[in-house]
Amino acid sequence: MAKIKELRCPLCDRAYAPDAVQYTCPACGEVGTLDVLYDYEALKTTVDRAAVAEGPNSMWRYKSLLPLESGSAVPPLRVGWTPFYDAPRVAAELGVARVWLKDDGQNPTGSFKDRASAMVVARAMELGIETISTASTGNAAAALAGVCASVGKTPIIFVPASAPEAKIAQLLVYGATVLLVNGTYDQAFDLCTQMCLAEGWYCRNTAMNPFTTEGKKTSAFEIAEQLGWNVPDVVVVSVGDGNIIAGVYKGFYDLFQLGWIDRIPRLIGVQAAGSAALYHAWKDGIRAEDMQPIDAQTLADSISAGLPRDRAKGLRAVRQTQGAYVSVTDEAILAAIPRLAQLSGVFAEPACAAAFAGAAQARREGHILPTESVALLLTGNGLKDIRRAQQSVGAGLLVEPTLESVKSALTRR
Secondary structure, X not given: OOOEEEEEOOOOOOEEOXXXXXXXXXXXXXXXXXXXXXXXXXXXXXXOHHHHOOOOOOHHHHHHHOOOOOXXXXXXXXXXXXXXXXXXXXXXHHOOOEEEEXXXXXXXXXXXXXXXXXXXXXXXXXXXXXXXXXXOOOHHHHHHHHHHHHHOOEEEEEEEOOOOHHHHHHHHHOOOEEEEEOOOHHHHHHHHHHHHHHHOOEEOOOOOOOHHHHHHOHHHHHHHHHOOOOOOOEEEEEOOOOHHHHHHHHHHHHHHHHOOOOOOOXXXXXXXXXXXXXXXXXXXXXXXXXXXXXXXXXXXXXXXXXXXXXXHHHHHHHHHOOOEEEEEOHHHHHHHHHHHHHHHOOOEOHHHHHHHHXXXXXXXXXXXXXXXXXXXEEOEEHHHHHHHHHHHHOOOOOOOOOHHHHHHHHHHO
16 A cells, blocks of 8 residues: 555544554544545656556556555456436536536446445455455445455345345345344444454445545546546535545545646535435534434435434535535435436436436525536436336336227327
8 A cells, every 4th residue: 555645534634554544533433534645746756647548447447546556456347437428408407507427327236336345345355354344225235245246255234124125135146145134224334333343354334444435536537537637517416424425525636636637526415305414514514523313214225324424524525615415305306216317318216316306406506507517426226226216107008909098098198
């Protein structure tokens, strides 16, 4: 890890040597999720931006900007370098100058979480660790299970028993040991953490492991590169634990330090109204260390979190970029699933569709101007939660096998 300068706490600003701390800040505890910081001046002289284009069509094209030794092996699945669609009909719907859709539902296990899992598994390979564990509402678990299967590592997963059946099935198909916790995501998270510390497993838990952010930051690298090393005015991100928006911020921060981009875009975080701890903290000026748990209730399971684990960096991402948080109802999230699909062809799970609903809400609240360009980070494929997709559109038209029946049904439609 020669290229890493230090691990730094965003709360107390204490710096630690790269190998001195494994997880969170010893002084601040679990709220002190750490930043991985580099010697940016040295990187400026050793990493050539033009050479990035010659790398693989995956997140590993940025390996020189990631916390791995140059010769380290990485998982073989093609994670990252996902499509970045120009979406003029979405722009017209939102009333803005331009919209792009970053479709991370195209990752191997169907979600953005493959980025963090690939990074953590690569670190485990480098460290020679066999067992990796995480708590998840589904996507991070599936990502870890899939990436572990690709390299023969052992995943142990803690997931709320209420998680969508399709997500649980995906874990079992990959061969993971799945522990269905009869409780909340937050309870599963704490149980996983305790077992990792007791058994010496490598913990992939969101934000607790600082390298999850390093995997997720590659989405920002891709957005910038796919726009010719320019950035949109605004990036909209659905938010649960806060780690994804923290990763997006970190990616743009790294590029800005290197001089590869000339500014960091404003970040808009979107939370479900029933799981909006960060929205209320931002709105009311509450510090991350003063936030209290809430009873999180939302159909968008991937962004349900009673006490966001990366709350310090999740708040910083918005506050440092002069962005905003918005909240949207479950009804708006459900309506956004078919509307986004019909405007763009991208089928989104609820947490992913929340970004589209949130962009509309941010536009109404004046956080996004009509002259601005906007990127929506779409984090999960709609097949992850087909039950909610069906709920959003209802049933098809039942017809008899006759032309008259078909014509009658079309007239009724």
